[in-house]
Amino acid sequence: MNRVFDPPRLARLLVSWEIGSSVGRQFVVEAKRDGAEFIEAEHMLLALAASADSEAAKLLHEFGLDHKRLVAALRAERRQTLAFVGMTATDTKLGEATERDGPPSLGTSAKVAVRRALIGSRHDRRRARLRGTDLLAGILEAEFGTVPRALAIAGIDRAALLSRARGSE
Amino acid sequence: MTSNPSPVGGPADGLAAASALRAIADRLEDAEVERAMRAGWSWSQVAEALGVTRQAVHKKHLRRLLMAQIELRRRNNE
Numbered sequence: 001m002n003r004v005f006d007p008p009r010l011a012r013l014l015v016s017w018e019i020g021s022s023v024g025r026q027f028v029v030e031a032k033r034d035g036a037e038f039i040e041a042e043h044m045l046l047a048l049a050a051s052a053d054s055e056a057a058k059l060l061h062e063f064g065l066d067h068k069r070l071v072a073a074l075r076a077e078r079r080q081t082l083a084f085v086g087m088t089a090t091d092t093k094l095g096e097a098t099e100r101d102g103p104p105s106l107g108t109s110a111k112v113a114v115r116r117a118l119i120g121s122r123h124d125r126r127r128a129r130l131r132g133t134d135l136l137a138g139i140l141e142a143e144f145g146t147v148p149r150a151l152a153i154a155g156i157d158r159a160a161l162l163s164r165a166r167g168s169e
Numbered sequence: 170m171t172s173n174p175s176p177v178g179g180p181a182d183g184l185a186a187a188s189a190l191r192a193i194a195d196r197l198e199d200a201e202v203e204r205a206m207r208a209g210w211s212w213s214q215v216a217e218a219l220g221v222t223r224q225a226v227h228k229k230h231l232r233r234l235l236m237a238q239i240e241l242r243r244r245n246n247e
Binding site: 035036037077078080081082084085092094095096097098099100101143144145146148149152153 | 184196
């Protein structure tokens with residue numbers, strides 16, 4: 001299963017997705033905007049929402065989720081998480097550090113989402129073809145972590161959204 | 170005990186907080202190691218302050234600090 005995560009294979013998958021490699025570039029944009037060291041599932045979700053004409057973005061929109069609403073949901077999740085230890089977002093303002101060179105690599109939640117997308121999709125394995133909705137489903141399968149927390153706090157029916165993502169043609 | 174715990178509230182909030190604090194600690198370390206090295210601290214001093222080995226701090230931060238074009242102290246000057 002680890003071969004799924006080697007960079008050349010992942011790059012081929014990205015290029016073969018319905019929304020192409022631009023979504024892969026958007027992963028990096030979203031991770032960097034978040035100041036994150038790794039691309040995580042929430043950055044992939046934001047990237048899918050940002051690709052306005054894709055099936056994944058249309059489906060998210062049906063559930064009231066565009067990029068802006070997702071950002072707000074993730075902020076609300078962050079607030080609730082930090083509140084557990086008596087902190088606010090202001091408490092986490094730290095000194096600036098020079099960024100590491102090169103694009104951030106995939107974090108654990110992102111790798112798991114890709115793996116789940118591949119396992120659950122009906123993609124053509126010979127051509128390693130994967131759709132944006134497959135990745136969306138892979139992201140939505142997570143029961144714990146930042147994405148399901150943000151969706152729960154925002155009152156989004158994750159199970160219904162997952163069902164639609166898996167069933168979409 | 171429940172077989173289908175919620176992703177929010179209870180232990181889920183605590184676990185999410187632990188994960189968030191780990192990321193915050195990593196960012197804080199990046200920023201403060203850079204600040205110390207800009208101020209002329211040695212690798213050994215930074216390592217001792219962090220409670221890790223010189224090798225560990227070197228491995229983790231050298232590439233980034235070189236990118237930041239910080240003048241690093243050589244070992245024989247420490």
